[in-house]
Amino acid sequence: MTTTPLQIERELAALRGSAAGEQAGMRTHIVDLVAFADDAAVATACANAIGALRHSRPSRALVACGIATATGVTAESSVFCSPMQEGGHSLVCCELVRLQGPSDGVALASMAASLLLPDLPVFLLWLAPLDPDETPFASLRPLATRLVTDSTRHPATLDVLGGLIAQGREIVTDLAWTKITGWREVIAAIFDDPDHAERLGRLEQIAIRYVRGSAAQARLLAGWLASSAETDPALALDPVARDDMRAGSLLQVALTAGGVRFVVDRPEEGVAIVDAPGRPRRWVALRVPPFETLIGEELDFLTQDHAFLRAVAAVS
Amino acid sequence: MAVNPLRDELRMHRVPGPCAMVIFGGQGDLAGRKLVPALYNLYLRRLLPTGFALIGIGRRDAGGDEGYRAEMRARCESFSRTPVTEVEWQGFAAMLHWITGNFDDAATYAALAARLAAADTDLGTAGNVLYYLSVPPSQFPVIVDGLGDAGLAAETDRTFRRVVIEKPFGSDLASSAALNASVHRAFAERQIFRIDHYLGKESVQNILVFRFANGIFEPVWNRNFIDHVQITVAESIGVEGRGRFYEEAGALRDIVQNHMLQVLSFVAMEPPASFDAEAVRDERGKALVSCRPVRPADVVRGQYVAGHADGRLARSYREEEGVGAHSDVETYIAMRLLIDNWRWADTPIYLRTGKRLPKRVTEVAIQFKRVPHLPFSYAAAEQLEPNVLVLRIQPNEGISLRFGAKVPSERIQIRTVNMDFQYDTAFSSSPAEAYETLLLDVMRGDGTNFPRQDAVEESWRIIEPLLDSWQLQGGGPHHYEAGSWGPEAADELVARDRRRWRRP
Incomplete structure (x- = not known):
């Protein structure tokens, strides 16, 4: 049955009250999150990930999905409460509303705008192909403080981002970038070593092997290295077929800098081997974080990620 | 590099x-x-x-x-x-x-x-x-x-x-100076990092952000608007196997000389020119320099006797392991301090700390002066209390402001309510342990959160009259029941100024 913002607000208030019981149920005051998916399965995965967040929970998350057969907007509300960290008598609650509506997205965008909590930053998580001029993106974009896209899933997005960033209207990032944070930490640690640090300025070649299906993570990593080192290295991208890892995942990064070769190799999920000249081979933990961790990491940032902007500019 | x-x-x-x-x-x-x-x-x-x-x-x-x-x-x-x-x-x-x-x-x-x-x-x-x-x-x-x-x-x-x-950085001013001199035999002051883990706590560091990043608080952060300040470090536990150490230290040396006076320096300091380590430490040091040495008459010592704490029967301090049967060491101390500068002149700062108090809580409470004239009837404003800004350091880190609001009804009746900010609801990520923060600071060479030699010696100077007085005149502490808020004499200390302790 189609619904209205007022009905949803009433339902959320009732859910908050019953979830907290005799304890006080306090809503977090962090951010609003609007997620838009082009596929019901993706919307479900997103809603599950939000429910699984342990930290950085949005105050209110609206997960919207267009359905071809829908004639109006329907909603399914839930509330997640957990005790405060140091044994206080209150619960901290977050709200999740799943919205489904006609696939043109106009009604969904309007409903989402009505349900946003006041005075909080709005994160727009875009899990659909990105066309800046089309509704519902064009309707939701003005509300967004921060736009988070997913170019691993929709590789063409990476080529659109440069134009959006140039408009300077909101803070922009991409989950493909979030997925390579672990890789970037491992690579950065190589160049913390004073013996290697100055070689980065002489970066000559970047060779990246990745799982066939999306080059977004590999391109962003290469863009980050080239823009940070302020060099114009040769780039070799090598997609390979692997059934045991997700499409787009990085497998190996080899850098040639100052005449020597540094290699980070991920033979299997969870670990990487670091080979740097003159240093013993190191095994380090390197996990691809689950979806909820990726979202949680993004919700932690409210400022522009300039390294990401430089990386996008380098690959655009 | x-x-x-x-x-x-x-x-x-x-x-x-x-x-x-x-x-x-x-x-x-x-x-x-x-x-x-x-x-x-x-x-x-x-x-x-x-x-x-x-x-x-x-x-x-x-x-x-x-x-x-x-x-x-x-x-x-x-x-x-x-x-x-x-x-x-x-x-x-x-x-x-x-x-x-x-x-x-x-x-x-x-x-x-x-x-x-x-x-x-x-x-x-x-x-x-x-x-x-x-x-x-x-x-x-x-x-x-x-x-x-x-x-x-x-x-x-x-x-x-x-x-x-x-810590402890000495047991009095002379031993602290001697200790510093011995460390300086091999290390320059810039190489020395004195750890006080309280200064690694997010909520202590947030005092600086709260005061100097917001436009609305600093203009009223002075003697013209503030009636007095209360700093409380309460623990519900006893000495927990540290009896032998505690017999040497007592609450004054264990908590007041370091943690509490360092927190006070954050509350009382002037705005630093920058967030550079030396600029911040200079201003904190100046705040301590302005503190008047505390008078023994402005101090109450206490020691807990058996009682119920945390819902269980707790034995007396003298029955704790490693504690003398006739020990006069204080497990509680309350004091009144004055700061002689333009910002704080004649504004009392009350400090209290103790073991076996009803709950574990550390907070700074800034109590503001009442309005000069209340245009409401006495009956309407009978329940109105002064505005209090509370900086909660642990647990449930946050900030709350108490102010008067109209009780919904057809007539004017005012009641004090709380406006509450809690870290948990605003940020939801758990802060790092203080030692993680401080060890990283040392590796980076950032001394902002470490007391300098001058600050340590100033804090000994402030409490030195107490040590001298206790040594010369003796006199045991007042007794208080475990699970209570300390001896009655502590209530009388603030009642002399027509004030009373908050119940945190």
């Missing part, structure tokens, strides 16, 4: 440069409960440099590197805030080493020099070393001299040597 441009960004934490950390007393309680678990968590957070080594030194044979690693793993499994996992532990453990030796034996320092040289070669620690003296203060001069004589305290243009010492 070349800067790593890959670290210059939002998500990438600023990892300190390579270094070795040497813990004297590497098997001790502090090392096992706090230091090594903190380092393990820094490793998990990828905040330890790749070129890092941890070298424990102590008299007892730990069973070599492997024995030490096994012992520290057990400690981390008990005390780390993050569970120990096999893969991560193996990576961390490879950096741990052990040296058995006496601190007064030159051979110990020769072995240390050899181990540090090996760490430079094998682990890339680049010649940088920080020494953590996790030993009783009586051992400080021995170790400092040992390091100095072995040439292990000397820095070069490219390398640093730092020393970290734990």
